Amino acid sequence: xxxxxxxxRLNNCGFTNxxxxxxxxxxxxxxxxxxxxxxxxxxxxxxNGVISLSTVLRDPQCKLEKLSLCECGITEDCCADxxxxxxxxxxHLRHLDLSDNSLKDTGVKLLSDGLKSLHSLEILWLWGxxxxxxxxxxxxxxxxxxxxxxxxxxxxxxxxxxxxxxxxEVIQDPRCKLESLQLYLCSLxxxxxxxxxxxxxxxxxHLRxxxxxDNNVGDSAVNQLSAVLENPRCKLESLWLRGFGIxxxxxxxxxxxxxxxxxxxxxxxxxxxxxxQSVRKLFTDMRDDPxxxxxxxxx
Numbered sequence: 001x002x003x004x005x006x007x008x009r010l011n012n013c014g015f016t017n018x019x020x021x022x023x024x025x026x027x028x029x030x031x032x033x034x035x036x037x038x039x040x041x042x043x044x045x046x047x048n049g050v051i052s053l054s055t056v057l058r059d060p061q062c063k064l065e066k067l068s069l070c071e072c073g074i075t076e077d078c079c080a081d082x083x084x085x086x087x088x089x090x091x092h093l094r095h096l097d098l099s100d101n102s103l104k105d106t107g108v109k110l111l112s113d114g115l116k117s118l119h120s121l122e123i124l125w126l127w128g129x130x131x132x133x134x135x136x137x138x139x140x141x142x143x144x145x146x147x148x149x150x151x152x153x154x155x156x157x158x159x160x161x162x163x164x165x166x167x168x169e170v171i172q173d174p175r176c177k178l179e180s181l182q183l184y185l186c187s188l189x190x191x192x193x194x195x196x197x198x199x200x201x202x203x204x205x206h207l208r209x210x211x212x213x214d215n216n217v218g219d220s221a222v223n224q225l226s227a228v229l230e231n232p233r234c235k236l237e238s239l240w241l242r243g244f245g246i247x248x249x250x251x252x253x254x255x256x257x258x259x260x261x262x263x264x265x266x267x268x269x270x271x272x273x274x275x276x277q278s279v280r281k282l283f284t285d286m287r288d289d290p291x292x293x294x295x296x297x298x299x
Contacts, residue, residue, distance in 0.1 A: 070097050113142070153182070
């Protein structure tokens with residue numbers, strides 16, 4: 001008999017922790033066919049609900065591949081249980097989204113202990129989880145253990161700050177094949193962006209999309225990133241630098257990089273920067289020039 005693949009998508013359904021406990025109890029009866037569990041925007045689910053779900057994840061018969069718990073009212077209180085469950089049964093999970101929950105540094109550090117075991121993880125979203133450099137440092141350490149399969153990483157709207165230097169060491173690893181990196185509104189520094197650019201110079205051929213918006217770092221960081229763009233091995237297709245503190249000087253470096261390597265970047269987002277009309281025209285001319293594939297420009 002053919003097995004049935006079960007996908008539970010119960011987003012924004014008003015789930016409470018009591019309802020989640022009942023769901024977990026039902027899932028424990030037959031966990032082997034469950035592949036996706038999406039409970040996003042169930043704000044009353046809370047940490048107790050996640051603790052109930054952790055009993056399902058811990059079951060050796062559970063083969064869950066995608067778990068989405070974005071905006072579920074989760075705090076650091078459940079992270080030890082979740083990490084323990086991930087360590088107990090690490091072989092199947094490929095996509096984990098815990099975004100927009102108040103995990104803070106304590107929760108992210110606890111969770112990182114469980115992430116180290118997830119060698120099949122491809123997508124990790126932890127945006128808006130209220131952690132700082134302390135949590136991001138623990139996370140970077142965990143990512144070193146699982147970088148080989150990771151393809152998408154979103155840490156946006158957290159105060160990552162100087163810990164980007166440690167994350168850059170992960171990206172520089174030749175095993176890293178990250179395709180999407182989202183770090184908007186992360187309190188990035190010039191030094192961190194320089195480390196990121198250095199990492200991408202040494203391992204440039206996999207990343208396709210990067211968002212560093214709303215980090216007011218300025219032209220020096222853009223100059224570093226431009227050196228990545230002009231690398232013929234660079235395959236970046238989408239670059240978001242909204243609100244990055246760029247002036248005409250930084251834009252000139254970007255334009256020069258694209259002229260020397262025009263065949264990869266398709267989307268460039270530069271609005272909310274201090275850019276003059278002449279430079280704006282330079283990029284719109286590139287958009288209309290068939291020599292480039294820059295089809296989408298926002299300035």
